[in-house]
Amino acid sequence: MSETTPSPTGQPAAPGAAAPSAPTAPTAREERQEVLLSVRGVRKIYPSAAGPVEAVRDLTFDVRRGELACIVGPSGAGKTTLLKIIAGLLEPTSGQVILEGEPVSGPPRTMAVVFQEYGRSLFPWLTVRGNVELPLKNARVPAAERARRIDEALEAVGLAHAHRRYPWQLSGGMQQRVAIARAVAYEPHILLMDEPFAAVDAQTRADLEDLVRDIWHRLGVTVLFVTHDIDESVYLGERVIILSSSPTVVQEDVHIDLPDERSQLETRSTKQFADLRHHIYEQIQLAKAGIVPAQIAAGVTQKEV
Amino acid sequence: MRALRSVFYVVALPAALVALWWLLTLGSDSFWVPRPGELVSTFREVWIGPRFMDDVVPSLTRLAVGLVLAIALGILGGLAIGSSRVLRRLSEPVLEFFRAIPPPVLVPILMVLVGVNDTMKVLVIVSGAVWPVLLNTIEGVRGIDEVLSDTAKSYGIHGTSRITMLTLPAASPNFMTGIRQALSIGLILMVISEMFASSSGLGFTIVQFQRSFAVTEMWSGIVLLGLIGVLLAGIYSFVERRVLRWYHGLKEVEQSE
């Protein structure tokens, strides 16, 4: 609980949301450069009955404030493990995660997580409204403020009509919207999402992808989005971090230079999209075959020495 | 129409059983089995009067106190044991041991230790009724979904908030099952605790009737016990419907999938 100031709710990277120590307010551009999340040499070895399992070998990358970064990797690459470590739910075996200058040692107040298993991450004894409200109640947000944030968040995810329903009365896509609304109402600086749409049908999935872009645009929140779907990572991200298969390192960090305005129909049929998709697909195939690009492999060996 | 139908379902079988009983005892003049009419008038004579205040109310009070204590202890203990792996592993064999002891055998021990008084009787009720609540609560706390638990953690819900916002509601289907079992165990132990070295209470009165061959009076006491059981079940399901409305809804959805 290092910081409790709410995130800016205006445009992305709104000036004035800067660190208070900055002598002059940085411009939006400068602020985009500011590193929000820093993953430093994170390694995770699970002790297990059948011997230790090295899920993550050595991961290092930065996420800047206001960025929408996707992490792709083959199944079992350690994506969930990484996310749990970033979220302060799991201790890394070695290495460190730094959020807004503070090492993460427990769940940070300025972070919200959306899990893949929406059916298991909503509180079944609470209504939709109750679910969105719970973290705010726990954070002792005053009632009037709470009501405003809940209304806005549910409005934003298109569930303004469903306040009094229970999660189990809703479809999968709607349940995941509730989980997103809950995260949004919490006003985090960074939103972690672990394959949030892996279990919903294709149409719902497209809608939810657009919802994530929309929320990211409107709130200026930093988003780290984990997926195993290459298309999804290219469509959503400004940047795609490709993970190798386990034991995991960063395979490649790809900048997605698609225009900011994206549409399911147009964007996905551009040549640029196809090229990026092709490139990432290739890298993942290499990753699966255990071939790591030379410079990274060299980097890893250096660190290991 | 629907109300009428549900009343029918509640009343039909008891009515049929009473009718059967009435038919079977029509010609007989058995000393051991009274006729329905007889029983009703005896019931009124015996229980609606001073005996209600002298025997029934104290018994029910002890039952209520015993049940409340057992439920509170069971839930609190279950939360503590269920939340801690160390406590769980430490307590497992001990719990099995104590649970295996039939509470009636504690009556003589408690009589010696505590004396023959209300405390002893309440303790007998607690000693039997606490187990289903405790064990079910442990089970419920242990079974909390990992994703739900991670969600709560990631939103900074820990300590007492975690207990009230996550653990208690998540374990409520389990401890409600435990409470239901505790009610019937409590009623049995209420009677048993009064059968030894006692001078008042429902159990005492029934044994007293039996020893003095007041058979119809004895039967009326048994009927009263049955009615108390029905009353307890009624209160339980009233509360349960409210507390676990979400759970029944959830189950219904899961089953229809």
Ligand SMILES: Nc1ncnc2c1ncn2[C@@H]1O[C@H](COP(=O)(O)OP(=O)(O)OP(=O)(O)O)[C@@H](O)[C@H]1O
């Ligand atoms: N608690 C655990 N104990 C032991 N091994 C584990 C544990 N959790 C995960 N693993 C192992 O660590 C590796 C990475 O798992 P993780 O769930 O992080 O992968 P993932 O990339 O999220 O996979 P998926 O795409 O299937 O979600 C896997 O080999 C898995 O078997």
Ligand SMILES: [Mg+2]
């Ligand atoms: Mg995963």
